Amino acid sequence: MPTVHNLAERLDEYLSKEKVARIKRAYFYAEQAHEGQMRRSGERYITHPLAVANILSEMHMDHQSLMAAMLHDVLEDTAVSKEAIVEQFGEGVAELVDGVSKLTHLEFESKLEEQAENFQKMVLAMSKDIRVILVKLADRLHNMRTMGSMPPEKKRRKSRETLEIYAPIALRLGINDLRVELENLSFESMYPLRASRIRSAMRKQLGHRKEVVNHIEAALAERLKQEGINADVKGREKHLYSIYKKMREKRKSLKEILDVYAFRILTDSVDSCYRILGVVHNLYKPVPNRFKDYIAVPKTNGYQSLHTTLIGSNGVPIEIQIRTRDMEDMANHGIAAHWLYKTDETQSNQTHARARRWVKNLLEMQERAGDSMEFIENVKIDLFPDEIYVFTPKGQIMEMAKGATPVDFAYAVHTDVGNSCVGCLVNRKLAPLSQPLTSGDSIKIITAPGARPNPAWLNFVFTAKARSNIRHFLAHMERQEAIALGKKLLDSQLRNFDRDIDSLLPDAFETVLSESNLKDRESLFEEIGTGHKAVYIVARRLLQLSSSEEVITEQSSLTIQGTEGLLINYAKCCRPIPGDAIVGVMSKGKGMVVHVEHCRNISDIRDNTDRCVHLHWDKAMEGEFLVDIRVDLSNARGVLASVANAVSHAEANIESIQMQDMDATTSRLNITVSVTGRTHLGRVFKRLHSLPAVSKIERV
Structure with a gap:
């Protein structure tokens, strides 16, 4: 069992005596706070924070992160307050601990919602200090290593959460070693049978593979030595989860995947990387379109390497990664290398800047998302495609x-x-x-x-940033349009009595707002605009409160300009166009739907002044409107082309066309045409009537 003294010995390699002493102090403080608490496995609880600190020490993290690791469950599981941690260990450590602590005092509708809320809080803490996520990842890794005593259902849930969120975050931050272990542990917990089958198949192939790997390794090392290039060649084992994922995504058998041999070549400089690429391409034939240069254009998480695929002797496929030793450390430790490589500021700062940019994007998404569940879905989309x-x-x-x-x-x-x-x-x-x-x-x-x-x-x-921004804009725009439409409807209703909104008594508005449980006038206009309140009733109540006379309201008429946006829709049943007599029907939550006055679908509510508003078109109305027409014609060669030609000559567009045979000599065309109004539709009819084959035209 590792002790705090074993940890202190390891930390002496890269931290000062004073910093190591502070970490030990945090350990003893946590030990006292967790006194009497046990883990499900029967061990003392303090073994968990100590193990998390050990994982972070392998990444060479700074002393504050290690102190936070020791204390990360103190706020959640003991009576110690954040103020006490500030007093004992300073503001920086307390903020880290608070960021890692979960939300425990909120009532959640579901486990999913709890995870979503936790993740939101973690993102906010990450925006202040990126180390929060590193402590959280180490915490999750140790929990995954010690899941043996958990019930199966909880194991599966934790594993799924790890695969969907934590492993991709580790990938995004470039911490490859940690990501691989998280993926493998999750895979084994979720699919124990599949994992054991793949592992036993790998063991069976190991004997034969070893011989081939040694042969290729020796050939590569010998050729590099001849060229005078200092480099290490080593065979690379594919890990369990990546094999499973490739089998599923690429529909390949296990044999096909295990037949590929993978190597990594490490050298001292970028210049040597490109020289090695030339050497291996001379030794074995490269596969076209399988070369990737991540040194010139690094991946989002800062990963740099040259990737190439070759065909070896006997047609054996060989995958090779070529990188410098610094790039290898960056690939394995990612953002954690920021604290490990204080000497190489340029490389670590680029990785750090990328991570910061990613966290900034997450924050933007969080502001735009409707709720925590939408936010976490967006993050999953963003975690992280090729x-x-x-x-x-x-x-x-x-x-x-x-x-x-x-x-x-x-x-x-x-x-x-x-x-x-x-x-x-x-x-x-x-x-x-x-x-x-x-x-x-x-x-x-x-x-x-x-x-x-x-x-x-x-x-x-495709990206979560675009999706959340569009949703946010549309929701905001819809509200503004609802307010504008509601105000316009109310003003139109009041004008029948030579009154307008400004001439009403302020007290009248206050009374209506309190009766409706609304906070301000804009909310009232929005309720009218979205069809949740009848404009006729609101206008009558306002007039009653503003004057002592009995109010007898008449139906008003409202002008449609075509620029109203999302809150005014045109009914698909009757397809109104400028020039038609029209009626607006208020629909709850959708605003106003415009129908032709004689539309059968509104015959039972046409006289309901609560829901229907008389409308008329603005004289300067512009835009294109769809209209359905039915054309009966005699069958003749090229008749369809002549109909399309006639519509085109009338400067209209056919949006859809369906043809059905009525009998041996007659066909019926159902056409949807886009026109600017009744006058334009008249021109289309005139052109169609001029065709000899056409016997009857009607608007549907």
């Missing part, structure tokens, strides 16, 4: 998630660029905003003042 590398118009490289679209790129540049995006040029050619980007694309976003996100973007955007 990257592609694209160029801005000025030639800067940007890392994007694989599958990202130009809209994702626009939001990655800046939220305002995404919100005002109207089009894009990909490799100097116009491209759809939904087109997935590929590595090497050059993207220019076209923006327009007054443009705003389209709800349809949510169907294709």
Whole structure:
């Protein structure tokens, strides 16, 4: 059983005597606080904080992180307060401990919600100090190592949470050693049978593999020696979970995956890495399109290496990674190397800056998300797909998630660029905003003042940042539009009595607000605009409170301008177009739906002044509206083409067309056409009537 004295000996290698003494003091403080507490396995509770500190010492973390590791469960499981920790160990350690501590005093609807809330709190703490997540990861790793005594259901839940959130975070921060162990432990807990099968298959193949690995290793080392390059060659074992994931994702058998031999070559300088690449490509034939240069363009988490795949003697596939020894340490320790390599500030600072940028993105997502569950879903999307590398118009490289679209790129540049995006040029050619980007694309976003996100973007955007920004903007915009529509409806109703909103008594508004349990006028307008309150009733009550006369309200008429946005929708049953007599029906939560006055679907509520508003079109109304028409015609060769041609000559577009045979000589076309109004529709009818084959046309 490791003791605090064993830990102190290891820490003496890289920390001063005074700092080691402070860590020991934190240990004894925690030991006293946890006195009498036991783990489920029967061990004293203090063994857990000590083990977490040991994991962090292997990463060469600083003394404050190790002190926080010792104290990380003190706030949650004992009577010690945060103020007491501040007094004993200082503000920095107390903040770290608080960040790692879970939320325990809130009532949650479900375990999922509890995890989501915990993760939100952790993100906030991470934004102040990135070390919080490193202590949390070490804590999770030790819990995963000692899960033997837990009930199976809890094991599976913890393992799933680790695979979905904690292992990807370790990957994002570049801490590969820790990530691999977290993945393997989770995999074994979730699928013990699959894990044991894969492990026994690997053991069976080990004898045969060893011979081949030694042969290739010797050939590579010999060739590098001949070229005078100082480098170490070592065989690389694939770990359990990565084998399982490859089998599932690439639909490969275990034999196919184990037949690939993997090696890592470590050297002293970047220059030597590229020389080694030339040497191995001369020794064995490279596989086309399987070379990746992560030294020139590092991965998001700071990982750097050259990757290549070769075909060895007897057709054996060989995967090779070439990197410097510093890059190897960065790959294994990632952000933790920031504290390990104080000497190499440039490399560690780049990794640190990347991690900070990621945490900043998480915070932005958190502000935009509706609740903690939406936030954690967004984070899972972002944890962390393969990257592609694209160029801005000025030639800067940007890392994007694989599958990202130009809209994702626009939001990655800046939220305002995404919100005002109207089009894009990909490799100097116009491209759809939904087109997935590929590595090497050059993207220019076209923006327009007054443009705003389209709800349809949510169907294709890939990154969590774009998704949360679009949702946030639409929710905000919908509220503003509901307020504007509600105010307009109320004003229109009041104008029948030569009154307006400003002429009403303030006390009248206060009374209506208190009767409705609303906090301000904007909330009242929003309720009217979204159809939750009938404008007729609100107007009548306001007029009653503002004057002593009996109020007899008449139905007013409201002007539709076409720029009202999301809160005014056009009914699909009757497809109203400018020039039609129209009625607005208030629908709860959806705002106003515009119908043609004689539409059958509203016949029973047309006279209900609570729900229906008389409307008229603005004279300057612009835009295109869909209308359904039915055309009966005689069968003849090329008749469909002549109908399409006639509609086109009337400067209208066919959106959809369906043809059905009525009898041997007659067919019926159901066409959806986009027009600007009744006059334009009249021109379409005139063109169609001029065709000899057409016998009857009607608007549906």
